Amino acid sequence: MTNSAVKDVFVMIKQVPDTRSKAGLNPDGTINRAQAKRMLNPFDEYALQAALNVKKQTGCRVTAITMGPPPAIEILYTALEHGADRCYLLSDRRLAASDTLATAFALWKTIEHLNGFQMIFCGLQTTDGDTAQVGPQLAERLNLPQVTYCEDFEVVGDKLHARRVVEGGWQRVVSELPVMVTVANSYHPLEFKSLRGARMVQELMRNEALRSQYITTVDLDVVGADPDLTGLKGSPTIVAKTDKVGSIGGNCAMHQGQAVEALVREVTLQTNLLEFAS
Amino acid sequence: MTDTDQTTPPQEAEPNKPVALNANDPLGEVWVFCELQEGKVQTVGLELLGAGRQLADKLDRPLAAVVLGHNLGEIPRQLIHHGADKVYKADHPDLAEYRTLPFRRVLCDFMGQQAIPPHSMLLGSTTTGRDLAPRIAAHFQTGLTADTTELDIGPYDHKGGSDASKIGLYENCLYAIRPSFGESLKARILGPWKNPQMATTRPGVMIPLDPDPSRTGEVVDMPVHLQPADFRLTIAETVREATAGVDFDNADVIVAGGYGLANADGFALMKELADCFENGTVGASRKAVDLGWIPYVHQVGQTGKTVRPKIYIACGISGAIQHRVGMQNSGLIIAINKDPDAPIFKFADHGIVGDLYQVVPEMIKQIKSSKGSKEVSSVGV
Structure with missing residues (x-):
């Protein structure tokens, strides 16, 4: 186990507003970020499980890395509870309004600041950005091969054997290490946290000295990132305008307040639905 | 080795070089990446040519289809019939099936050699387009908007912000419009400071042009200089079970x-x-x-x-x-x-x-x- 080619695995995770709970949702469906609950990006759960599965297989060390404001430490606790070995929080006010390119730049510098790795796992995408861009942008900066949409994999010797989703099917690929992998949500869901991990996190939430052994907070100066290349300044894109779209339409013929049979009858009579019956 | 063309040395485009500021610089072309699957042009590429045609007409610049594959045959002509003025093609055995690194190499080399970089570049939001587009965007440090549902060209007056060098009136920006997170909102995303301005678009959203067999255009070969590092990943098997x-x-x-x-x-x-x-x-x-x-x-x-x-x-x-x-x-x-x-x-x-x-x-x-x-x-x- 210990002579595996894989010694260090990084998993990149993000805290996002919790859209599963009603809290922080305005009546019109927009988000009140100040009141919204926070959670680990659901796609990152698969990435975390992927990293932990490599740990099970090879005994490697798992490092969870996030970028965000100080409350983002919550998701690092989650990573530790599930079995991550150490965490880094990149937190800096100058990172505000970073787009995907600026985010990938800051994460690249953070990764360079740490000692080497053989695999980097990212979630397929985030639920708040929905772009799926940061993983490949990070791989470009690090000059790595990449396996995106990965739904299963195995480390075989010094190679990654992976299965990825493609249009209408799947593909098996073999990649050299180091490699960047984005994990699809058809991968194994995150397992339950370990009792040992949960106890340890309870302990280090109380004990700052212990906490600092597991969680290191860094800023742009520590990782040596040029602040002009990240944040708003380092972002080549901006959101220039937003339009409401919710009020469009209103021509829906509503069928309600009758017996189900009558409701369905109205629809089958008023549409061409039956023409397509087999 | 895999080099087919020894006449020009491989050239790595300089990642940190700003490609262009389009406030004063000449306008580039509109590029559309047309992906293939089992040797056939995917519908999304033809849809993007339809959308790209409108952008190119507004800019009064050529629309170029970009296609990489092997044994392309009639494909460049097909792309011209669907609206392209030019086709940039790379036809090589190592490009027969999409892989990130070889495709990225050919595209970044070729784009880096352009005297005037493309104004904009569109790709499909497919497992291929979403794999490739961020690599190119990160390489040239240019903006990329994911999963757009509308595209347009228009002006943008950037009045403020933390970076004075970005202030100014920009004509001819790519408007990349997409739904924004968890909200019943559409966001217009702009990045006129650097070209190409890039976007991916979901299949099925844009409308392809009816093919016009009388259309003519120019077909240009892209040099292929692959390097050993481009073969770090190999495909063992692809199964389509649609x-x-x-x-x-x-x-x-x-x-x-x-x-x-x-x-x-x-x-x-x-x-x-x-x-x-x-x-x-x-x-x-x-x-x-x-x-x-x-x-x-x-x-x-x-x-x-x-x-x-x-x-x-x-x-x-x-x-x-x-x-x-x-x-x-x-x-x-x-x-x-x-x-x-x-x-x-x-x-x-x-x-x-x-x-x-x-x-x-x-x-x-x-x-x-x-x-x-x-x-x-x-x-x-």
Whole structure:
């Protein structure tokens, strides 16, 4: 186990507003970020499980890395509870309004600041950005091969054997290490946290000295990132305008307040639905 | 080795060099990446040529199709018939199937050698486009907007912000428009400070031009200088099983289930309804997929497939903007939901307010009992 080619695995995770709970949702469906609950990006759960599965297989060390404001430490606790070995929080006010390119730049510098790795796992995408861009942008900066949409994999010797989703099917690929992998949500869901991990996190939430052994907070100066290349300044894109779209339409013929049979009858009579019956 | 062209030395484009500021610089071309699958141009590439044609006409610049593959044959001509003024092609055995690093090498080398970089570059939001576009954007440190639903060209007056060097009036910006997160909003995203301005667009959103065989254009070879590092990943096997279940493109009717199904078993009912139709198939909202009720290949919406069936039956789907952009071009939308205020009723054509577990079985019953009378009624049509 210990002579595996894989010694260090990084998993990149993000805290996002919790859209599963009603809290922080305005009546019109927009988000009140100040009141919204926070959670680990659901796609990152698969990435975390992927990293932990490599740990099970090879005994490697798992490092969870996030970028965000100080409350983002919550998701690092989650990573530790599930079995991550150490965490880094990149937190800096100058990172505000970073787009995907600026985010990938800051994460690249953070990764360079740490000692080497053989695999980097990212979630397929985030639920708040929905772009799926940061993983490949990070791989470009690090000059790595990449396996995106990965739904299963195995480390075989010094190679990654992976299965990825493609249009209408799947593909098996073999990649050299180091490699960047984005994990699809058809991968194994995150397992339950370990009792040992949960106890340890309870302990280090109380004990700052212990906490600092597991969680290191860094800023742009520590990782040596040029602040002009990240944040708003380092972002080549901006959101220039937003339009409401919710009020469009209103021509829906509503069928309600009758017996189900009558409701369905109205629809089958008023549409061409039956023409397509087999 | 894999070099086919020894005349020009391989050239790594300088990643940190700003490609262009378009306030004063000459306008570049519009590039559309046309992906192939098993040697055939994918529909999304033709759709993007349709969208790109409009952008190029507004800019009064050429539209170039970019295609990489092997044994391309008539493909460049096909792309010209669909609206391209130029085709940049790379035809090489090592490009026969898409792989990130070789494709990235050829494209970044070629783009880096352009005296005037392209104004904009469009790719499909497919597993290929979403894999490749961020690599190119990061290489040239240029802006990329994911999953756009509308594209346009227009001016932008940047008045302020933390960076004085960005202030100014920019003509001819790419407007990359996409739904924004969890909100019933559309965001217009701009990045006029550097070219190319890049965007990915979901399949099924843009409209391809009718092919015009009288159109002519220029075909240019892109040099292929692959390096050993480009072969760090190999493909062992690719399996397409589109026929084995989810064929949205040929479906007349899609029956889609969402969170309102309450459990995975609800999809058996969706399947039962879909099977009542000659060409029916099952779709799903992202929430249902995220909950593990049904595989990802069934997902309709911004992060799934964009579909255009003749009839779309949405069962227990609230109608979030992310779902809507994937199915709003359906011929007829029938929504079934318990909640009369569900957003889906804002854009459906027919809405049934009720418990889908009562409505859908009743619908199945009525469709099945109509079969006998079907022949009679179709005579009259």
